[in-house]
Amino acid sequence: xxxxxxxxxxxxxxxxxxxxxxxxxxxxxxxxxxxxxxxxxxxxxxxxxxxxxxxxxxxxxxxxxxxxxxxxxxxxxxxxxxxxxxxxxxxxxxxxxxxxxxxxxxxxxx
Numbered sequence: 001x002x003x004x005x006x007x008x009x010x011x012x013x014x015x016x017x018x019x020x021x022x023x024x025x026x027x028x029x030x031x032x033x034x035x036x037x038x039x040x041x042x043x044x045x046x047x048x049x050x051x052x053x054x055x056x057x058x059x060x061x062x063x064x065x066x067x068x069x070x071x072x073x074x075x076x077x078x079x080x081x082x083x084x085x086x087x088x089x090x091x092x093x094x095x096x097x098x099x100x101x102x103x104x105x106x107x108x109x110x
Contacts, residue, residue: 001070001071001072002070002071002072002086003068003069003070003071004068004069004071004092004095004096004099005066005067005068005069006066006067006099006103006110007065007066008065008066008110009064009065009066009067009108011064013106013108014062014064014065016106016108017062017067017102017103017106017108018032018062020102020105020106021034021060021062021102025060028062031061032061032062032063033059033060033061034059034060034061034062035057035058035059035060035076036057036058036059036060036069036098037055037056037057038055038056038057038058038073038091038094039094042090042091042094043056043073044073044083044085044088044091046082046083046085047073047083049083050075050081050082050083052077053075053077053078053081053083053084054075055075055076056073056074056075056083057073057074057075057076058070058071058072058073058074058087058091058095059072059074060099067099067102069095069098069099071086071087071091071092071095072084072085072086072087073085073086073087073091
């Protein structure tokens, strides 16, 4: 799996990130997994055409010492579909900016 990972998170910073993720994206369902919605303007043509599969997300997994964001755009309604694919350049850049903005907002140095 392709991922963008911030590791070596300190325990006190983990709590700050967890609180932020819980508040912004809802409490993690299992194993620190958060579903971060992808902005509609960033969807590929195939994703825009698949109304039944919408909305689209990227999965973020928060562990005690790291945040890993999958570079896979997926839907929660299906496991396999043509609209589920690795992020294109715009989506990947958005994901990196989103993660970096979280750490900047929380004043966490990585």
